[in-house]
Amino acid sequence: MTRSNDGTLDRRVVVAELLREPGDLLVVTGLGSSTYDAGAAGDRPLNFYLWGAMGGAAMIGLGIALAQPDKHVLVLTGDGEQLMGMGALATVAASGAKNISIAVLDNGRFGETGAQFSHTGLGADLAAVASACGWQTVIIARDMDAVGLLRTRLRQENMFAVLRIAADEKPRHLPPRDGAYLADRFRRALGVTAD
């Protein structure tokens, strides 16, 4: 079935561009394909991948952003993960934190479980939700020119972006999934461990 909001962007190409030369960008990825995409773009200590805790990516990003006001946080997640944490769009906006952006890879499907239609595939508009929750800068990207512009803006602005990606499934690329290891190396890379 084809829907009017079906995207055409290649998710791996999109994420490779968004995370190109990441510098000290602090990246949180949501459970599922977003984690694989970020791992495929290049594993690094300042990527924190979720392999569970669905719906938590944006709030983890907020906790980091509040703790590290001089750095920028990018939450990279999917439509299904963000739908589960939709209230967090209101919480992050209400917090007043400006050093955080959220990029939703939106294919309108639950990719992990057989590509059933998600709510965004059935008419829900996460960009409109974010706007209504108080996000001042909300963008929908449908082509790579727009993605190229977003790469810089997502690292500098307090932005919510929806990237319309194609629904095809990519080969699994599995970054580390030991949570204690991921957390410890993130903190060491930031220099916030006591030892």
Added chain:
Amino acid sequence: MQHATWQEGVYAALKTAGITQIGYVPDAGHKYLIEAAHADPAMKAIVLTTEEEGIALAAGAWLGGARCALLMQSSGVGNCINMLSLPINCRMPFLTLVTMRGEWGEFNPWQVPMGSATQPVLTAAGVHVRRAERPDEVAEMVAASATLAFDTQIPVAVLLSQRLIGAKVWVK
């Protein structure tokens, strides 16, 4: 140090423990702490739409080198269960103060099921649980629980009993 109320003692214990972020859902039992957090320029007070957001917030705080506490009511504990896999899997500290409903002098039957289940559910999910009954033990219990949570990197909940807080007076 002596404080005029146990609530002031609890806030002081959180400050001493190095807490700089507090996530909360609105709750009459946590009224003092919520207002104190908002009045404190060194504290980030974050209002949540649902309790599990606070677990993710605390995880992010820890990743960023800060310490966070979550204030909630017993009715919110059930919302948190799967998200507790986050601190447990990632060997992160987690500290929550839970005001109890559905026990001492409760008038609302809808509070009873989750109030009765709060402690066993937290224990089953892997959270270390303490329970405060008397005003003179609360601040010390919060301080000791913060040490346990942040120094050994485990999730710890302090239940504040309904008898301690005072049963909600519905008809005034």
